[in-house]
Amino acid sequence: MTRSIGLAALRRLAFAVPVLLVVSFALFVLAKASPFDPVERYFGVRIIGASPERVAQLRENWGVDEPVVAQYWAWLRHALAGDLGDSLSLQQPVSAVIGDRLGWTVLLVSVGFTLALVLGLVLGTLAAWRQCSWLDRSITGSCYALEAAPVFWLGLAVLYIFALQLRWLPGGGVTTGSEPVSVGGVAVHMVLPVAVLAISQAPWFVLFVRQNLLESFTQDHVIGARARGLPDHLVVSGHALRTSLLPFLTLLGARLPELITGALLVETVFSWPGIARATVEAALNVDFALLGALTVMATGVVLLGNLLADVLYALADPRVALDG
C-alpha cells in the first residue's frame, strides 16, 4: 500500500520535472523573443554616453548574443546551483529578492487558506444540513455573489470600512510607522488581508462541501444510519461528512493556482511585503530574471500541491488506485 503510494508520488515527480523544464525554457524563449535588450535596459539613457567597448564587453560577459539553448543551459546550471541571476529592476540577486519576500507570502497564504477551509467546511455543512432554509439560501446566495466579486474590489471595500472609517485595524503593511516587526504587530496587521483572502476563496469550498453532502445523503450508509434512528447531527458528522470529504482533498491541490493569484491581488491592496510588489515591478521593468524565477517557482508549488493532494487522497481512501 505505502509502496504503491510512494511509486505514484515518484511518477508524479517524474512528470513535474519535465514540466518545470518546459515552462522555464518556454519563458526563456519568450524573453528572448521580446524586443527588449537587457544590456540596453541595464544602461538605460546612459547608453548614449557609454563607450562601445564597455557595451561590447558587457554583451560578451552576459552572453546575450549566444544561441538561446546555450544561454538556457547556462541559466539552468546556475539555477540548480542556487544562483538565479540578478534582478535588474531591484538591483539585487533574485534569490535575495525572493528570500526577503517569500516568507510573508507563505504566511498570508497558509493562514488564509486554512481559514478558507474551515469556513468552507462549517458553512457548507450548515447549508447542506438546513437545505433550502433561509440559512442555506443566504449562505449559497452570498457565495455566488462573492465568487463574482473581484478579490481586489472586496479588499478595497474591507480596507475602506474597517481601516479608514471604523479605524479598528491597520490597513496596510506589517508595521505601523517605524516600530520594529513584532509578532503582535504582524498579527494585527494580518487580520484584514487574511480575512479578505479567506473570504474570496471560501465560496468555492462552501458550495463544494454543500453539494457533496447533499449527494451523500442519498447513499446507503447514510440512509442506514438514519433508519437506525441516529440523530441528524451524528449522521452528518459521523457518516455523511466522512465520505463527502474525500474528493475535498484533491481539490486542495487544484485550488492552489487560484490561491496564488488571489494572494498576489490581496497583497497589492494591503501593501503586504510579499512577492506581489516584486512581481509587478519585474513585469513593468521587463525584469525577466526575477519574473521567470517567480513563475517557475509558482509552477513548482502548484505541482507539489497536486502531488501532496494525491498522496493524501490515497492515504485517506485505500480504494483509490493511483495509476493513470
Add this chain to the structure above:
Amino acid sequence: MADLLWRPAPRSRLTAASPPRSPRWRLLPSAIILAVVALVVLIVPLVVELNEQYVDLAIANQPPSAAHLFGTDELGRDVLLRCVYALRVSLTVGVVAALISALVGTAVGALAGSIGGWFDRILMRVVDAIASVPHLLLGIVIVAILRPSLSAVIISIALTHWLTAARIVRSEVLSLRTRPFIDAAIVGGASRLQVMTRHLLPNVAPQVLLATTLMVPHAVWHETALSFLGLGLPPHAASIGNMINDAQRSLLIGGWWMSLAPGLLLIITTLAVSGVSGVWRDRLNPKRRTELTW
C-alpha cells in the same frame, strides 16, 4: 407506550437535493438583467458622449445624488457614465479573448482527439503543463513581453484560457468517434476533413459555445485584475479595472462611491451570465447537473 410509538418522527432535512426551481424562474431574472446591461452598454454610448478630457472641478468628488446617481470622480466626471463605457471596454476584451481562446482550444482539442496516439498524448501533456502555471502570473509574463496595451491584454487572456475548451473538445471528439454515424460517414467515403467539418465539429459546437460563454466573465475578471495591477489597458482607457485602480486613491479621502459602481456593475453582469449559462448547461448535460439549487 402507545404514546411513544405514535410520536411523529423528527423532521429531518437529510434528504436528496431538492429539485432545482423551474428553469424559467432561474432563467428569467438573469436574462432580463443581461438584456438590460447589453442594451445600456450598446445604446448609451450612442446617445451620451463621454469626453475623457472633460473636467469640471466645480462638481468634483461629489457623493451620489439625484443628478449623479453614483457620484462624480476627482475630475468631476459622472461615475456611472464612465462605468458604462468601462463595462463596454471590459466586455469587448472579454468577448474577443473568449472567442480567440475558444478557436485555439477547439483546434487543439479537435486535432488531439481525432489524430490520437502520441500526438494526442504530447498535446495533452502540454495542456497540463500550461495549466500548472497560475493564470494571472502567465498573463503578467505575456503582458510584460508585449508591453501593456489592449492587444497584449487580449492575447494574454486568450493564451491562458484555451485549455478548458481544448479539454472539452478533445473528450467530446473521443466519445463521438466511436459512434455509428461516424463509421457510416467513413464507410461512405468521407475524407478526414469532411468527417471533421461535417460530423464532428457541428456536434461539439454547443458545448464549445457554452464553455465560451462561461469564459467571458472569467476573461473580464482577468482584464480587471491586470488593469488593477497597472499591467492592463493604458490608464486613459476607462476599463472596470482601471476605474477601480483610480478609485483606490480616492478611497483615502473618503470617496467610496467611485469604486462602488464599477464593482457592483461587474458582479451583477457576472451573476447574470452565470445564471443564464447555468440553465443552458443543465439542458445540455442533464446528467451532470452541477448547478446548485437555492
